[in-house]
Amino acid sequence: MILPIVAYGADVLRKTGKDISADYPELQKLIADMWETMYASNGVGLAAPQINRDIRLFVVDSQQMFANMDEEETLLYPDRPGIKQVFINAQVEELLGDDWAYNEGCLSIPKIREDIYRAEEVTIRFMDENFTEHVKTFDGITARVILHEYDHIEGKLFIDYLKPLKRKLLKGKLDDISKGKVNVDYKMMFVK
Template sequence: MKLPIYLYGHPVLRRESAEITPEYPELKKLVADMWETMYGSDGVGLAAPQIGRNDRIVVIDSNAFAEHFPECADRKFTLINPEVEVLDGETITRDEGCLSLPDLSEAVPRIEHIRLKWVDENFEPHEEEITGFLARIVQHECDHLEGKMYIDHISPIRKQLIKGKLNRIVTGKTRCDYPVRYAPKK
């Protein structure tokens, strides 16, 4: 089932997410719904807080970027309880966008070299060193699990310059091609 995407300003996006156990009710259905929602919204990644659930689950299919970033080819993950360790390397600034911040993209500095540990939907453990744009995608999605968004990584001046666009999202004046949930009215 395609679920609504929670937009910037909704409190669920700023909460830290809880670990998942094998006893989590209807986990397979939730993961399937997340994939359907992500694809139906033309995303390459989706974290559970973006559908209103503060659970440590992320889905990623980076294949859309394979032409320009070979490390993204045929990479499809369900990450449960992911742990990201940023390794050494140079900081690279690239544009990022987010389904929870429609019609926005900003240049975000990140080190694109990480070690990722996670369990899959069958609770099989995995560990991998990831580089390049794929590492950026993983960090972006895993930030959501910590209550962070990519705009938290931009300068205060840039935040001030996009304040009007952010206010349009918070006040429900932004329209999307996918179902959304706006921040509750105060």
């Protein structure tokens, strides 16, 4: 089932997510709905707070990013062909490498894209959809998408990385998003 994406301004986007257990109600259905919602919205990642759940769950499919690049462009990224992964109760263990800029956007903040600096690599501890624990290191675009989604379960948004002047310049657009004054081709839920 395609779920509505929570728009900027909703309290749930600023909450730190709660850990869940394997007996979380209808977890496998929720994960399936998150994949369906993400793909229907043309996203490459989706976190539970974006569908109005304050839990530590997100999904990432960085393979899609590489599928949309020409072959030469993919050579710029060491993490090709990407991953498709469920992350439950994730905790960042270590950030490595130099910060690098990439133009990011967010399904909860449509029509706004900005260059955001993030670490080259992330080592993260997480459970998969079967509650098997993993500690893995990711780099490149995949690390970036993971860090973006991880921020969501920490109550942080990509715009938080912007300098105060840039945030001030975006205030009108952000206010419009929170009031539902934005046109997107996917279902959204707005703060009233």
